Amino acid sequence: MKPAQPTHVSYSAEKTRQFGIVFTTAYPRTGCMAAGTIHVNTLLHYVTTLPIAHISQKEGGTQIKLTIEFSDGGRALFKPMRHPRDQQTLKNQFYFTDFERHNAEIAAFHLDRLLGFRRAVPTVGRTVNITKDLFPLAKGDLLKTFFFSPEKNHCFHGKCSYYCDTAHAICGSPDMLEGSFAVFLPGDAEVPRVHWRHPWRRSYSRRRKAEWEEDDEYCASVKETPPYNEGRRLLDVVDMAVLDFLMGNMDRHHYETIEMFGNNSAPLHLDHGRGFGQAFLDEASILAPLYQCCVMRHSTLATLLRFHTGPERLSAAMVASMARDPLRPVLWPPHLHALDRRLNTVLHVTRRCLHPAKDPNKVIIDDFH
Numbered sequence: 001m002k003p004a005q006p007t008h009v010s011y012s013a014e015k016t017r018q019f020g021i022v023f024t025t026a027y028p029r030t031g032c033m034a035a036g037t038i039h040v041n042t043l044l045h046y047v048t049t050l051p052i053a054h055i056s057q058k059e060g061g062t063q064i065k066l067t068i069e070f071s072d073g074g075r076a077l078f079k080p081m082r083h084p085r086d087q088q089t090l091k092n093q094f095y096f097t098d099f100e101r102h103n104a105e106i107a108a109f110h111l112d113r114l115l116g117f118r119r120a121v122p123t124v125g126r127t128v129n130i131t132k133d134l135f136p137l138a139k140g141d142l143l144k145t146f147f148f149s150p151e152k153n154h155c156f157h158g159k160c161s162y163y164c165d166t167a168h169a170i171c172g173s174p175d176m177l178e179g180s181f182a183v184f185l186p187g188d189a190e191v192p193r194v195h196w197r198h199p200w201r202r203s204y205s206r207r208r209k210a211e212w213e214e215d216d217e218y219c220a221s222v223k224e225t226p227p228y229n230e231g232r233r234l235l236d237v238v239d240m241a242v243l244d245f246l247m248g249n250m251d252r253h254h255y256e257t258i259e260m261f262g263n264n265s266a267p268l269h270l271d272h273g274r275g276f277g278q279a280f281l282d283e284a285s286i287l288a289p290l291y292q293c294c295v296m297r298h299s300t301l302a303t304l305l306r307f308h309t310g311p312e313r314l315s316a317a318m319v320a321s322m323a324r325d326p327l328r329p330v331l332w333p334p335h336l337h338a339l340d341r342r343l344n345t346v347l348h349v350t351r352r353c354l355h356p357a358k359d360p361n362k363v364i365i366d367d368f369h
């Protein structure tokens with residue numbers, strides 16, 4: 001095989017049991033990909049069935065997340081269900097105050113895989129019993145936040161900067177609670193990651209706009225700035241924009257790469273809790289990297305065209321892929337329709353880039369080699 005130029009995350013069979021992630025090179029259109037899928041599905045099966053041995057609140061980030069440790073020492077990142085699948089983002093919420101959705105984390109993993117990126121952490125749904133699985137294992141500050149609501153449901157709220165109070169508690173029914181379980185990445189000591197500010201980051205202010213929102217030539221300056229001035233990174237950012245537009249995720253403020261792989265490796269697709277919040281509104285500005293830079297990988301376009309022309313549309317492929325998840329149906333049907341509608345929009349925007357281009361090979365970049 002060629003020297004490592006990792007395009008996907010995959011897992012060695014032996015390490016799978018410990019959830020120790022091994023990053024290996026997997027080449028598209030080879031048997032490696034199918035083998036990777038089998039390992040990932042096996043891994044997700046463990047995540048949904050192994051007994052929980054320890055829990056703690058995950059530091060970092062704004063909303064509550066638990067680090068779950070299983071009986072065999074493997075770990076997962078747990079995001080609890082906050083509200084029903086059909087509850088959309090409230091009209092007066094900004095993208096940075098919206099609640100996170102556990103089902104968005106699960107659906108994003110499937111979408112990322114179907115698009116052929118395989119850069120999202122394997123994530124699966126699981127129902128836990130707050131009374132039996134969480135409460136006996138909670139300690140310290142987390143333990144102090146458990147209580148029974150007037151409805152006699154078992155609740156907790158944890159300690160964090162957004163929505164960690166009695167008024168925004170996470171409650172079971174009466175103690176059963178859905179959540180997303182994302183396989184844990186190796187620790188920073190073993191596999192350090194680099195954190196990058198996303199060039200098309202939003203302002204995270206109620207009033208200010210980001211530079212890219214006011215400057216149509218913004219991409220020209222990004223293209224001159226390392227690591228976007230050479231190699232794969234700008235195309236990766238466009239792939240990320242396609243993924244985010246399809247699910248309506250406006251919250252891509254940072255992204256991470258694996259330090260030891262250098263700049264010629266794919267960014268990780270992490271943190272999709274704010275996707276799938278609006279089924280009837282399409283946020284075109286998420287595609288800014290695409291329409292401001294007018295570049296896209298040929299393989300990405302080919303995948304989008306395949307889902308556009310069929311026989312299997314993206315929504316149907318998502319339903320089939322998510323049918324194995326214990327929390328199926330993962331998505332409210334209007335979000336599935338939105339995927340097909342938004343896919344048409346991505347193709348439309350790409351066509352608008354190609355139309356005036358003197359050299360189409362500078363818009364659709366050949367990566368089939």
Ligand SMILES: Nc1ncnc2c1ncn2[C@@H]1O[C@H](COP(=O)(O)OP(=O)(O)OP(=O)(O)O)[C@@H](O)[C@H]1O
Nearest residue numbers: 060061062063077121182183184185270271272273
């Ligand atoms: N599967 C994972 N394994 C280990 N660490 C993870 C995993 N997913 C995310 N993280 C780390 O945890 C941090 C917080 O996760 P995430 O971004 O999902 O939470 P968040 O509350 O939405 O954060 P923020 O408010 O910063 O957007 C991330 O910056 C990332 O480095």
Ligand SMILES: [Mn+2]
Nearest residue numbers: 061251271273
């Ligand atoms: Mn986030």
